[in-house]
Amino acid sequence: MIRRVRRLLTAVAGTLIATACALALAGTNAAHAAAPKPKPAAGVDITGDELDEPLRLRAETHPGEVTAILDQVSWLGRTGQQRGPKAADLGPKYTVVVLAVDVPTKTYDLYPLAKGGPRIYRPAQQPDRSKTLAGWFYGRLNMSETLRSAGAPLEPQFDTLSGGIGGGERAAAEESLDPAQDIDAALAELQRLLLLNAGVMVVITAGLAGIALLVRRRTR
Template identity: 75%
Template sequence: MVRKVRRLLAAVAAGALAALCTLTLVDAPAAQAAPKPKLPPAGVDITGDRLDQPLQLRADSRPAEVNAVIDQVKWLGQTGQQRGPGAKDLGPKYTVVVLTGGNPAKTYDLYPLAKGGPRVYRPAKQPDLSKPRAGWFFGRLNMSETLRGVGVPLEKQFDTLSGGIGGGERVIPEEALDPVQDIDDAMGELQRLLLLNVGVVVIITAGLAGIALLVRRRTR
């Protein structure tokens, strides 16, 4: 009797184990095939002077513009200047919020028309609860043209050349390319140099003549 009970329990246990393995094998492909939830695209939101509504740029529809704006702030170091320009020298302010997965992650204040060149201010309080050191940084020279290119209402700046979104360099002033003015300046400098040399030669000659006369008197 005991043997029969043991055999019956062993058969029931084997059947349960087989059923469990079958269910696991059936459910595994279904679990693997289940699509992962799609995260919202990364992007940036821009608010500021003369913007009635936030300028919302998303990577799935405007990737070049998003990358261009992020390029203005992604290179900032750990430590910036503790004091920035005076309020009267900053010009219009634009706040850029960088989104990750649809949620605000980083925020920066951009001043493209600041006196002395574009500036960036990074607050210590960040949306992702990170705590970087607050500081001021010199911005890229093409900041104004980059923001204007993505829709910020800024006047075109003629002191930069934008080689597409995200690029820029100083332009040589037109007056520096005037060959006539360069020749006149060079001739004027040459004339002043010649007069200076003549003056030095006259002084040296007079000095030598005086020394020679003094020596001659003493030797008599």
């Protein structure tokens, strides 16, 4: 009788653990599947100094230019510096509007010739009404050449060509100054996993308690 009870206990416990593991895996996959995927950008509009009309670049006709412009702003972290350079030190300004299916989603102000290195300002109010913190960021050293290649009236900057002295890197390691680009998403994912694991433990504990109660009744 005792052996049968032990076998029953082992089998049920194994089933509960396997079921809990399956639930945990399913919950993790569901969390990843539920995360919204960003829509691919369809193009960019650029306005700024000495531009008589906006530069309207679309991925279908100017894929290289659109990708290069997006690379200038796609890495920005959640928070930036609250104060930027003095207005006299900013130089020419170019406003980039990112489009998805011809609908404006993001906007940035680029200053390729700012004193101390290229700068980017991200306004708090975005076209897609997303919650964004306004801030200043250091830009990539090849910002001027990227904008010039897209059609902006800027003088060539041979020392910042990709592979040259500038190498296309940022003027400052902004990612090292602000490593929280994806930390919010990581913390949210960790919280979901912790809650899921807690639920699994509750299921296992309740199952074992039920088994123990069943065994106790049968052995009386």
